[in-house]
Amino acid sequence: MENLWKKLVRYLPLSLKGWLVYAVCMFSASALCVMLQQISTSDVHVPIIFVLVVLIVSLLTDGYFYGILAALTSVIGVNYAFTEPYMQLDFSPYGYPLTFMTMLAVGVAVSALMARAKKNEQIRLESEKEKMRADLLRGMSHDLRTPLTGISGSISAVLENDLDPAQRRELLESARSDADWLCRMVENLLSVTRITDDSAGMLHTQPEVVEEVVGSAVLAFQKRCPEIGIDVSVPEKVLIARMDPVLIQQVLQNLLDNAVLHGGGTTQIWVSIREEEGEACIEVRDNGCGIEKKKMEHLFDGAAGEEMFSDKRRSMGVGLMVCRTIVRAHGGRITARNRKEGGAEFMFTLPLEEAADDDT
Numbered sequence: 001m002e003n004l005w006k007k008l009v010r011y012l013p014l015s016l017k018g019w020l021v022y023a024v025c026m027f028s029a030s031a032l033c034v035m036l037q038q039i040s041t042s043d044v045h046v047p048i049i050f051v052l053v054v055l056i057v058s059l060l061t062d063g064y065f066y067g068i069l070a071a072l073t074s075v076i077g078v079n080y081a082f083t084e085p086y087m088q089l090d091f092s093p094y095g096y097p098l099t100f101m102t103m104l105a106v107g108v109a110v111s112a113l114m115a116r117a118k119k120n121e122q123i124r125l126e127s128e129k130e131k132m133r134a135d136l137l138r139g140m141s142h143d144l145r146t147p148l149t150g151i152s153g154s155i156s157a158v159l160e161n162d163l164d165p166a167q168r169r170e171l172l173e174s175a176r177s178d179a180d181w182l183c184r185m186v187e188n189l190l191s192v193t194r195i196t197d198d199s200a201g202m203l204h205t206q207p208e209v210v211e212e213v214v215g216s217a218v219l220a221f222q223k224r225c226p227e228i229g230i231d232v233s234v235p236e237k238v239l240i241a242r243m244d245p246v247l248i249q250q251v252l253q254n255l256l257d258n259a260v261l262h263g264g265g266t267t268q269i270w271v272s273i274r275e276e277e278g279e280a281c282i283e284v285r286d287n288g289c290g291i292e293k294k295k296m297e298h299l300f301d302g303a304a305g306e307e308m309f310s311d312k313r314r315s316m317g318v319g320l321m322v323c324r325t326i327v328r329a330h331g332g333r334i335t336a337r338n339r340k341e342g343g344a345e346f347m348f349t350l351p352l353e354e355a356a357d358d359d360t
Helices: 002-011 016-039 045-060 065-081 096-160 165-196 210-224 245-261 317-329
Strands: 206-209 229-233 238-243 268-276 279-286 334-338 344-356
Touching: 016 045, 016 065, 045 065, 045 096, 065 096, 096 165, 165 245, 206 210, 206 245, 210 229, 210 238, 210 245, 210 268, 210 279, 238 245, 245 268, 245 279, 245 317, 245 344, 317 334, 317 344
Parallel strands: 229 268
Antiparallel strands: 206 238, 238 344, 268 279, 279 344, 334 344
16 A cells, blocks of 8 residues: 555655646636637637647646646646537537547657656756766775875884984974875865755755855965965955855865965966856866866866876876756856966856945
8 A cells, every 4th residue: 555655656746836837827828719719600710729728837846646636637627618519528529539639649648758758858967967976986985095195105204214203293293284185185075965956956055145256265275275375356246146156165175285286386366356258157267287188178077087087196087077056056167278378277157146336
């Protein structure tokens, strides 16, 4: 009995939204047909309108129930209210039974096809999530191995050897640097987990001032890398975007860290914010050596082509894959290119919630 109930819930997902969509569509179709009756003596358009309603109901609701209900209601309603004799059911006129059976068959078929299409789309999204998780795990296993080995080696060297203070300090600083990197890798992992494991499929977002979120990420970076110069430019308008500020700060921290770790001698970073076609565009530019052409194609693929993204210490693939995942989840996009002046430029966008002047 319990399994039967689960199957019914699966195929008949009743909801307030479904009933509302069904009622609004049926009412609108009926009202439209009544209006057309006043200006036309033909009723040929009536079945077509109601087949369209069945399609719309099937598209906007889940499962088969509302689409099939709309099809049945349409067949009965068209016969009762919009064909002669009016206001009574009569399938006897020649051709009407075939017309109504065809309409019912079309409605049921459309409903079934829409339900199947939605199911296939859900399967595709789940498959993409699983692929992303697999890529992340492969990249994490690669990235975590080297710093863990470095931490273990540095501590063993300090404990097992009689070192002078300068050597001991150098080894401990190296271990601390690797430990900080591991912390950021774990933050990346948790960030992606927050998105992929969200049962509602939605982020916990709220309107935030873009400049403040960027400023927080830049301050945190300056504490970690005080030797790197960083300039920030902001627009005159206050840009407000709906976002999860912790995740967007994670994106910026990854891009800033990437500029230092893989920039090849980066000494200066520029961060700029601007408004463009209803979006907030955040750019991170550096004066490093830029991105190799062979890496550009798979830059945001995480562990794809792992040997391509690795240097002697760390991979940049996982961090950039996390950036793409977070930005896409916010409805934005992220791109990268080499600057003509030298160095790399990363840009990502966020849809604006609203824009206000500074004095408002």
